[in-house]
Amino acid sequence: MKSFGFNTYGAPEVFETIERPKPEPKNNQVLIKTVAFGVNPYDVKLRRGSEQQNRPLAFPIIPGSDVVGQIVAMGSEVTDFEIGDWVINLRPLRGYSEYxxxxxxxxxxxxxxxxxxxxxxxxxxxxxxxxxxHRFLKRFTDTNDKTIAVIGASGTVGSIVVQIAKSYGNRVIGIGAKKNAAFMHLIGVDEMGFYDQEDVGAKFENQADFVVNAAMNGTDNGLINQLVKAGGGSIATVGDIAPVITKSGTSLAYVHQDKSFDTNQALRFLTHLSRTFGLIIRADEALPFNVQGVITAHQKLEQHTNEGHLVIAQKHERTTTHGPAK
Known part of the structure; x- marks a missing residue:
């Protein structure tokens, strides 16, 4: 089978097609024929070599955490899935593969x-x-009818945060560029702040019980401190640099992955939300399921020319829905 990976760190052009044996599922596993896979900023870090100290890996390295496809084989202990089921898979690596x-x-x-x-x-x-x-915003799910401000509300993570917050009955302030106003309205943002058009901090000062910073690299330029209420506001940031917080009683959490987090619980929540509340995800048009498609996706991420999430997909499966209702 074909996989797309690299044998040296570098620019997007280091990707090559790598022939590997088709994997065999263990007793508690399924074999998935990949129809599409997502390309994430973390994959870019892997390819550049930025993660080699945090996560040393042997070459060839085949990135890829997000896969959708169809089950074509199963181990003997699998009882809750069937051959032919369409599934979504979150994995540690090697999603850029045919199986x-x-x-x-x-x-x-x-x-x-x-x-x-x-x-x-x-x-x-x-x-x-x-x-x-559910893990980083203190007391968020204990209440509703609160105000949450989402910096980077038009991005992939931020837009899903907005929709989860709305499903709990909260008021959402969405902060992004003016060009993304229509999309933020579509996902249910109640009020908008355009950092490229106005003083967002002054407009929404001291209004947010909760602040999520989902902006690229976690940059906030002091905005978090302006938005959050004093005396018990809660902040979650994707950034690594501590924001300057001068208001008393404010809690701060840095978003990270932890092996103790229940992936299946999260995926079940998200697919249930999609079925019941509706879930809008901003994705670019799919790129071809070949090495050039992968290279192009990484070039787009580096040049910031994509408007939504980047996906590599089999040609005949690019935008359609599939599979029986489950």
Missing amino acids: VTATTSKIVKKPKTMSILDAASLPTPGVAAYNII
Whole structure:
């Protein structure tokens, strides 16, 4: 089978097609024929070599965490899935492949109404958004009718945070560029702040019970401190640099992955949300399922020319929905 990976760190052009044996599922695993896979900023870090100290890996390295496809074989212990099921898989690596194996704790059945593009865009940003709401925002799920401000509300993670927050009945302030106003309105943002058009901090000063910073690299330029209420406001940031907080009683959490987090629980929540509340995911048009498609996706990420999540998909499966309702 074909996989797309690299044998040296460098520019997007280091990607090559790598022939590997088709994997065999273990007793508690399924074999998935990949129809599409997502391309994430973390994949760019892997390819550049930025993660080699944090996560040393042997070459060839085949990135890829987000896969959607169809089960074509199963281990003897698998009882809750069937051959032919369409599934979404969040995995540690090697999603850029024609076939992958996965344990049943890392997959969920794809809703019939969810497109291939959306399904391939969901796992990594969706699970991040789920954990922001349920693990990193102190007391968020204990109440509703509160105000949450989302910096980067038009991005993949931020937009899913917005929709989860709305499903809990909260008022959402969405902060992004003016060009993204229509999309922020579509996902349910109640009030908008355009950082490229106005003084957002002054406009919404001291209004947010909760602040999520999902902006690229976690940059906020002091905005978090302006938005959050004093005396008990809660902040979650994707950034590594501590924001300057001068208001008393404010809690701050840095968003990170943890092996103790329940991936399956998060995926089940997200697919249930899609079926019941509706879930809009911003994805670019799919790129071809070949090495050039992968190279182009990485070039787009580096040049910031994509408007939504990037997906590599089989030609005949690019935007359609598939599979029986599950």
